Amino acid sequence: MSKFEDLLAQKGALLADGATGTNLFDMGLVSGDAPELWNTDEPEKIKALHQSFVDAGSDIILTNTFGCNRHRLKLHNAEGRVRELNMAGVALAREVAATVDREVLIGGSIGPTGELFQPLGALSYEDGVAAFKEQMAGLVEGGADILWVETMSAVEEMKAAAEAAQDFDLPLVITASFDTAGKTMMGLSPTGLGDLQSQFACTPVAIGSNCGVGASDLLAAIIDITEAYPEAIVVAKANCGIPQIRGDEVVYTGTPELMAKYTHKALDAGARIIGGCCGTSPVHLAAMRAALDNHTAGLRPTLDQVIAEIGPLVSPPNKAADAARAEDGEGGGRRRGRRRG
Template sequence: MSKLESLLSRRGALLADGAFGTNLFDMGLVSGDAPELWNTDEPEKIKALHRSFVQAGADIILTNTFGCNRHRLKLHAAEERVNELNSLGVQLAREVCEETDREILIAGSIGPTGELFQPLGALSYQEGVEAFREQIEGLRDGGADILWAETMSAVEEMKAVAEAASEFDLPLVITASFDTAGKTMMGLAPANLGELQNQFACTPAAIGSNCGVGASDLLAAILEITDAYPDAIVVAKANCGIPQIQGDEVVYTGTPELMAKYAHMAMDVGARIIGGCCGTSPSHLAAMRRALDDHKPGPRPTLETMISEIGPLVSPPNKKADAARAESEAAGVGRRRGRRRS
């Protein structure tokens, strides 16, 4: 049994941490700079953010390594520092965890490569696997407890990270961002994420959703996943309310009270690992901690209940487009069958 499975079996549900990028901007990170370089340039600030989430009650903290693969780092002339920056990202988190007697798991954050896979782009599948393998080696060397692939969109990329992870004795979590009319940018529906598990080189310990748009949209995705796969360990890591552009800034509207409601609903809809993404501060996370600790199971919420309690969907499903796509695919099947018969 992995550390993740063991902690889940003892606690029932776990609280993951809050936002990294948006909080680092408040700490002085400049747009366009690589947050991962702060692992060496501003290590005390990285530790301070980890510490604030631990003090808020997080059971899982993600490392400052989201864009720490060779393809993203080459934009900052740091592609030769993959192992160093990933390993150090874990070590900084470990130093904070050792300040407390409470058991806290360190999840090595793995984001997308930033490249399009063939045939849409230039990156081959094997190049993707190698980039993820290189990053995972650094996370392993630093002492990560979990591999945490997040904000994924393309099926090929998820398969590539799973193949790379299959070479390491660490549990893998995969979360996707369903931010485009209820699907990922590359067209994957929430329920289909569960179907992919049988196609991965290793079976994820948990699946789910993070980031995206509003908290209601994320809960709608979790509702679909848990409907289709009620026995799966599901992760819900929503943005803090709804993002709004105010001048040159993106501001997230969620209050601690709203994020507490979201945490209650996420548990009732079947999520067992709950956290916050963009805009989620330590004060939001502390409210979510109290919500998890005080939670009394309620009825499984409907989409209408979620919208009523949390707010409207920012990117509702495009049912007309889905119907048209299904009709087109059905017609294509008919035409192909006709050709086979002739």
């Protein structure tokens, strides 16, 4: 087994980390700048973020490489630094993981290319595979334990990432963001993600959901996945409560107590890797660690119970629109280039 599967077998459930972007903004990152450049420009700040998550009890920390592919980096004239920045991201995480006398795994974070695939956009499938393969090569060379593909929306992009991953001897995790009426921006449902497992060139060891619009919405997606695929290893990495716009800022409403409740609900829903995305601080994560360690298995939650305890759905399913799309044979939609955490 891989180190990931071995640690999961030992512990039963694992705690991932919290937000990257929102925490780096608190550390001085300016909106519009590439967080990945901090792997070389501000390495001590990146290590401090990783250390805060390890100290809070994370079993898995994700590298600061979410947008570290040639297409996103070209926006910052850094497309020639893919290998360097990915290797540096892994090295910083590995340095922090070595500070504790327990196993902390390094997930090499891989986000979307930021481009639309043909025929909606200009990026060919082959070019998408090449971009992911280039990034993964840097992560593997740096010493990552897991190839962690996250915040995905389009089926063809997930397939391209999985095809790239088959060239490397590391476990693959794929999570999608179900942020549009219970589906991804490109129209994929949570059960649709489960259906895709058999179509990927490299079968993921785990699937699930991250980011999105709120913890309740993410739990709704997890409930759907685990009901349809009870044997799957499922990741739940929700935003910290519900995002609210206050002036020029997006503020996440989740308290440590709420994120502890979310952890219990995610475990009872069948998730085995729990973490936080946008807005999740080390304080939230510490509460989640305590919840995971002290969890007593309960009944599988219903959506009504999730809403009652965690809060309302931000983007509830649009059944009328789903029916219309099914009748017309449509499943698409426009896509936005969004960052994790």
